[in-house]
Amino acid sequence: MTEARARDSDWHLYRRLLRYVIPYWYLFALSIGGYVLYSLGNVLLADLMQFLLDSLNGAGQAAENGLVAGAAYALLDPGDMTPLEFARIGVPVAMVLLAFTRSMGYFAGNYFMNHVARNLVHELRRDLFNKMLLAPSSYYDHHSQGVLISKITFNVEQVTGAATKALRVVVGEGLTVIGLLSYLFYLNWRLSLIFMLVAPCIALVVSVVGKHFRRYSRRIQDSMGDVTQVSNESIGGYKEVRLFGGQQQQGDRFELASAYNRNQSLKLALVDALSTPVIQTMLAVALGAMVWFALSPDILSGFSAGSLVAFLTAAGLLGKPIRQVSSVQSVIQRGLAAAEDIFAQLDLENEPDTGTHTVQRARGDIAFEQLSFVYPGTDLEVLQDISFSIKAGEAVALVGRSGSGKSTLIQLLARFYPVQRGRITLDGVPIADYRLGNLRRQLAMVSQDVTLFNDTVFNNIAYGDLAGASREAVTAACESAHAMEFIDKLPAGLDTELGDDGSGLSGGQRQRLAIARAILKDAPVLILDEATSSLDNESEHRIQRALETIMQNRTSIVIAHRLSTVERADRIVVMDEGRIIASGSHTELLAEDGLYAQLYRQEFSD
């Protein structure tokens, strides 16, 4: 990326972040107001030194003794008090008042800035999460779970750091720097110009350092994704890890990811720790030069002792805020790197949903027409020229070897991937023309790997659109899926809390909950992808019978490896390597003596 482009994209980044802040402009304004008071307090405390010192020397009067003195003389009548007597009252009162103002400013600045920052972070996090709810399947195919999780947890938190701490320091201390510099110019602009000479050097250091920070921050983020991914995998698959003796391997992978993270963090810390002293030294040189010039007889004559001390105090006071601003740069760059990544995610395409067609309840005529498909980012054609149709109410079984494309076909029907060549229609309307939510409402699916949520059994069945289903309906669905028999034995029946992804349930029990969920949905198209594969023969037959009743008035697509379960389908479609190689009834296919007959014989010779 060229320098100009980088700057340009940085501006985009700031502007985009600002857009999140705009709704809270009043809080932002309150906060800025607070910080203005805070920095004003700082500047005037330096000015107070002049009042104090000049009155000690018995020099001058009124406005010449500084801004605070000017105000004090204007507000209070000193009468015939000497400057020292007046200062004895004025300075302590001003000290307390200034400290109070400064504290109030600090409070308002900090508190309201936190409000703005926390809202910014909350909205970013929410937008990112909502984005993940709308992202297409290919997004999930190309990112590992751990990396995605770490974007929501770690990356967003990096923005929090920048938004809260860094913004506070930059605005609060930045205003103090501006205030002090203005005051210096007001006291003696010529002398202050010396200070301006080091400003470009400081700016250069800040900019070079910033670039390094950004680079390391990006790497730290990526490595956090890897750390999360390895942890996720090892926690989720702890049994495999142990059974196959994978501890060492997982440990090594974790070590690698974590060590990379440490190294990048250390590099960042090195630059961070170096940059502040470098800037400090530059400041010290500038200050030294300033003192040298200030003490030169020519200039000295223009200063009262008080204003010289005020000048040096203010110049000395500059050190701390500049150091603070420069030291939060690493936090800011981490935040910006994270914001960059978050915005890149937010800019990704959503699942396409441009169709407008809706139906209350589809009849359930499905047709696949010359359908071919390649998974995005791969080049294997996993479906080739698939054409067949299913009449409303028909039960079709899809059979074929593992990897022949059965599940892919179903995924396309549910529009998890856009159809590339050919088309799929439901009731004669291409599925792409349906509104996505409406299309999916027509499909009840039990997929090959069941997902359960960390919630009660009841809420797992009455999930999503089905939330609000009556207890009777849920119970009836569970009865049909033969799930009630084990649910009754759970500690709290339907109200038992399931763990992570239904841990604590057997494979067959999980499948039965998924079937109950699909039955409750009562959609015109029922899709069962290996829905009963984890059940024993007896349970499978019982559920099969229950499902047959349910299939009666709807279109159904059943995928099964165990051919005994698909014998009774109206039609059996045999797939091989992405193609349809035969279709017909069980007896017809056996008579043909093709792949189906071969698979069937294998099953029964076992």
Ligand SMILES: Nc1ncnc2c1ncn2[C@@H]1O[C@H](COP(=O)(O)OP(=O)(O)OP(=O)(O)O)[C@@H](O)[C@H]1O
């Ligand atoms: N998300 C994906 N990205 C890339 N390729 C995929 C993806 N999912 C599946 N495939 C590939 O597509 C082909 C068909 O897979 P599919 O899951 O449709 O097979 P299947 O017939 O359902 O097999 P099984 O009976 O084992 O479930 C396989 O070669 C598989 O490797």
Ligand SMILES: [Mg+2]
């Ligand atoms: Mg499959």
